[in-house]
Amino acid sequence: xxxxxxxxxxxxxxxxxxxxxxxxxxxxxxxxxxxxxxxxxxxxxxxxxxxxxxxxxxxxxxxxxxxxxxxxxxxxxxxxxxxxxxxxxxxxxxxxxxxxxxxxxxxxxxxxxxxxxxxxxxxxxxxxxxxxxxxxxxxxxxxxxxxxxxxxxxxxxxxxxxxxxxxxxxxxxxxxxxxxxxxxxxxxxxxxxxxxxxxxxxxxxxxxxxxxxxxxxxxxxxxxxxxxxxxxxxxxxxxxxxxxxxxxxxxxxxxxxxxxxxxxxxxxxxxxxxxxxxxxxxxxxxxxxxxxxxxxxxxxxxxxxxxxxxxxxxxxxxxxxxxxxxxxxxxxxxxxxxxxxxxxxxxxxxxxxxxxxxxxxxxxxxxxxxxxxxxxxxxxxxxxxxxxxxxxxxxxxxxxxxxxxxxxxxxxxxxxxxxxxxxxxxxxxxxxxxxxxx
Amino acid sequence: xxxxxxxxxxxxxxxxxxxxxxxxxxxxxxxxxxxxxxxxxxxxxxxxxxxxxxxxxxxxxxxxxxxxxxxxxxxxxxxxxxxxxxxxxxxxxxxxxxxxxxxxxxxxxxxxxxxxxxxxxxxxxxxxxxxxxxxxxxxxxxxxxxxxxxxxxxxxxxxxxxxxxxxxxxxxxxxxxxxxxxxxxxxxxxxxxxxxxxxxxxxxxxxxxxxxxxxxxxxxxxxxxxxxxxxxxxxxxxxxxxxxxxxxxxxxxxxxxxxxxxxxxxxxxxxxxxxxxxxxxxxxxxxxxxxxxxxxxxxx
Numbered sequence: 001x002x003x004x005x006x007x008x009x010x011x012x013x014x015x016x017x018x019x020x021x022x023x024x025x026x027x028x029x030x031x032x033x034x035x036x037x038x039x040x041x042x043x044x045x046x047x048x049x050x051x052x053x054x055x056x057x058x059x060x061x062x063x064x065x066x067x068x069x070x071x072x073x074x075x076x077x078x079x080x081x082x083x084x085x086x087x088x089x090x091x092x093x094x095x096x097x098x099x100x101x102x103x104x105x106x107x108x109x110x111x112x113x114x115x116x117x118x119x120x121x122x123x124x125x126x127x128x129x130x131x132x133x134x135x136x137x138x139x140x141x142x143x144x145x146x147x148x149x150x151x152x153x154x155x156x157x158x159x160x161x162x163x164x165x166x167x168x169x170x171x172x173x174x175x176x177x178x179x180x181x182x183x184x185x186x187x188x189x190x191x192x193x194x195x196x197x198x199x200x201x202x203x204x205x206x207x208x209x210x211x212x213x214x215x216x217x218x219x220x221x222x223x224x225x226x227x228x229x230x231x232x233x234x235x236x237x238x239x240x241x242x243x244x245x246x247x248x249x250x251x252x253x254x255x256x257x258x259x260x261x262x263x264x265x266x267x268x269x270x271x272x273x274x275x276x277x278x279x280x281x282x283x284x285x286x287x288x289x290x291x292x293x294x295x296x297x298x299x300x301x302x303x304x305x306x307x308x309x310x311x312x313x314x315x316x317x318x319x320x321x322x323x324x325x326x327x328x329x330x331x332x333x334x335x336x337x338x339x340x341x342x343x344x345x346x347x348x349x350x351x352x353x354x355x356x357x358x359x360x361x362x363x364x365x366x367x368x369x370x371x372x373x374x375x376x377x378x379x380x381x382x383x384x385x386x387x388x389x390x391x392x393x394x395x396x397x398x399x400x401x402x403x404x405x406x407x408x409x410x411x412x413x414x415x416x417x418x419x420x421x422x423x424x425x426x427x428x429x430x431x432x433x434x435x436x437x438x
Numbered sequence: 439x440x441x442x443x444x445x446x447x448x449x450x451x452x453x454x455x456x457x458x459x460x461x462x463x464x465x466x467x468x469x470x471x472x473x474x475x476x477x478x479x480x481x482x483x484x485x486x487x488x489x490x491x492x493x494x495x496x497x498x499x500x501x502x503x504x505x506x507x508x509x510x511x512x513x514x515x516x517x518x519x520x521x522x523x524x525x526x527x528x529x530x531x532x533x534x535x536x537x538x539x540x541x542x543x544x545x546x547x548x549x550x551x552x553x554x555x556x557x558x559x560x561x562x563x564x565x566x567x568x569x570x571x572x573x574x575x576x577x578x579x580x581x582x583x584x585x586x587x588x589x590x591x592x593x594x595x596x597x598x599x600x601x602x603x604x605x606x607x608x609x610x611x612x613x614x615x616x617x618x619x620x621x622x623x624x625x626x627x628x629x630x631x632x633x634x635x636x637x638x639x640x641x642x643x644x645x646x647x648x649x650x651x652x653x654x655x656x657x658x659x660x661x662x663x664x665x666x667x668x669x670x671x672x673x674x675x676x677x678x679x680x681x682x683x684x685x686x687x688x689x690x691x692x693x694x695x696x697x698x699x700x701x702x703x704x705x706x707x708x709x710x711x712x713x714x715x716x717x718x719x720x721x722x723x724x725x726x727x728x729x730x731x732x733x734x735x736x737x738x
Contacts, residue, residue, distance in 0.1 A: 037609075038605060038609065041608075041609045041612065041613070044612070044616070045583060045584075045587050045612055135538075135539075138538075141530060166530070168530070168535065168538055169535030169538060170533060170535065171535065172533070173508045173532070173533035173534065174533050175531070175533045222533075223533070224504065224505065224508045224531075224532065224533050226508065226509060227505065228505065229501075229505065230501030230502060230504050230505035231505075232504075261501075262501070263500070263501025263502070264501055264502050264505075265500070265501075265502040268489055268491075271500045271501065271502065272501075273500075273501050307498075307500070311489065311491035311492065311689075312488075312489060312491070312492050313491055313492040313493055313496070313689055314492075314493070314496040314497065314498060315492075315493035315495070315496040315689075315691075316691050355663075356663040356691075357663060399662070400562070400565075400566060400661060400662065401523070401566075402562060430562075433519070433522040433523060434523070435499065435523065435524065435526065435527035436496070436497065436498040436499060436523040436524045436527070437498070437499060437527065438498045438499055438500040438501065
């Protein structure tokens with residue numbers, strides 16, 4: 001025991017005891033000299049910095065004024081506004097031409113939510129969106145997105161798209177988002193539709209989420225793993241009021257989500273993202289059209305995205321390939337008739353930017369509803385032997401990243417009768433700079 | 439001496455030597471990656487988000503960048519809204535508390551430099567302008583001396599065990615840079631007052647340093663690609679205020695510059711702009727060497 005302690009003490013003692021007192025003094029002088037050298041260097045750098053800044057003031061071309069101007073012209077008002085949230089506004093308007101009546105639009109074999117239908121013929125304003133977001137304090141970030149739309153009766157409908165808080169500083173790559181949100185499901189669900197490459201959402205979103213997004217109130221936890229390859233897992237629990245959920249079952253905890261995604265780069269010019277996700281939604285008296293559904297809707301999604309650009313420079317040219325595959329399972333009762341229904345759907349799209357301001361895109365989408373039992377023939381669940389299919393071709397002009405003009409032609413065979421649809425859509429954003437989400 | 443004693447001695451010796459933890463740095467642009475390597479050497483694990491062949495305005499918050507920011511102890515970027523389209527989203531998505539704005543792990547180089555071209559009117563009708571001024575600060579090597587000092591202090595804060603090494607590296611780097619700046623200024627004397635045409639004004643700090651005179655830009659407004667009508671108008675303008683060369687960065691599409699060169703006979707000088715922009719620009723010193731050499735060669 002004593003031998004061990006002594007052995008342990010040896011290295012410590014070696015450090016603490018100088019060999020000679022004289023060497024001690026010399027070491028001190030050396031240290032002082034080093035310190036003085038460092039001080040001289042610091043002063044030299046400061047001098048250089050002063051020189052650099054004074055020469056930077058030379059009015060070479062533009063008069064760089066000492067007063068940083070413009071953002072807040074008011075004097076004392078500036079301090080009250082200084083912590084204002086970032087505000088951005090998205091405006092959209094379109095002209096829609098159909099060869100058939102858009103009010104009759106259906107997706108064969110699928111019960112649709114309220115928002116799944118297309119806009120009417122002719123000029124249409126679409127949704128105007130206002131977003132306010134900011135860091136709240138050291139822990140939280142908040143975002144509010146409201147959409148204003150015409151309610152069809154001369155009034156304005158204001159809807160809450162997203163209103164959530166999100167943590168900034170949890171450890172281990174964790175993040176919690178709470179409130180009203182578009183949960184992570186598949187690739188497009190968390191994205192607002194005005195940011196899409198096409199003027200409308202693909203068939204599977206309209207069929208399974210009843211519109212552009214599945215939206216609900218609840219909490220979502222995600223974890224980015226500490227791996228070199230991007231890997232994120234997460235899930236959420238929600239009230240269960242957004243289609244396909246209904247009725248806020250299970251004491252207001254009617255739907256749950258799970259997701260996992262990975263992604264990375266292949267060299268400098270290519271990148272990819274792949275994910276799987278799952279939605280489990282309880283519906284209590286989910287009323288759609290002439291059918292009422294009580295049961296559980298499950299949606300399984302696999303998504304993938306691949307991007308190529310020359311040397312990884314997205315400014316002048318890129319190609320994006322992206323697609324998702326959905327499996328849906330509705331187990332329950334439609335109008336008190338038990339029915340376990342399995343369906344599937346997918347879409348695949350390619351978008352090619354061939355000029356800094358021009359893109360062209362092509363999308364194919366298909367749904368597959370099973371043959372229904374005799375009791376459901378003639379209802380919305382009856383696909384009448386027809387599998388919905390749409391093909392879309394879009395040309396986009398972006399004067400800048402804040403404005404876009406899109407011309408899209410769709411061959412729409414989602415219902416039993418096919419339709420030719422032409423849409424001209426403008427989308428602009430004002431205010432705070434939007435984010436380049438992958 | 440049994441194995442326990444040997445183990446204890448070894449443990450004592452190891453405990454006596456300083457820990458060598460490599461600080462993980464996420465640099466947005468190659469110049470900041472190169473500066474970090476110059477100061478920290480192998481004491482830093484650097485990931486660079488973009489290359490010299492990419493337009494830093496147009497980067498997307500892709501998966502590899504999210505993973506990189508998540509692991510980073512220091513996010514080192516230009517700031518002044520150059521990365522406004524992607525860095526805030528990365529920082530929010532990354533789930534990393536040390537790199538939020540205002541923390542020691544968040545370093546925006548342009549904040550420490552006296553900026554040029556602060557707009558008098560902030561309006562998007564004037565193009566994609568940066569409210570705080572021109573963010574492309576690497577174009578003037580004197581700015582690097584200021585940023586290097588701040589970086590060194592920040593590295594010392596994040597990894598105090600290596601403070602001595604960082605300081606020593608900085609001293610050596612700064613001495614060398616100061617001497618080379620003197621040499622470059624002498625070498626670049628013939629460039630004073632030389633009129634040039636540019637595409638997008640990433641060169642403001644360089645033209646200010648070397649006294650070059652920008653007489654026209656291929657872009658009609660910042661961020662708007664060259665249009666045929668604007669280029670046609672440039673021919674008239676250059677007839678009145680002639681230029682000696684057209685300068686483009688390695689990441690810019692040279693088509694418009696080549697068109698103008700065809701019409702005017704002016705040489706097109708392709709400059710690397712940042713580290714890695716051409717074969718010669720392997721590090722920061724070589725970057726300015728090749729930049730000045732190409733400018734001088736081009737105006738002959």
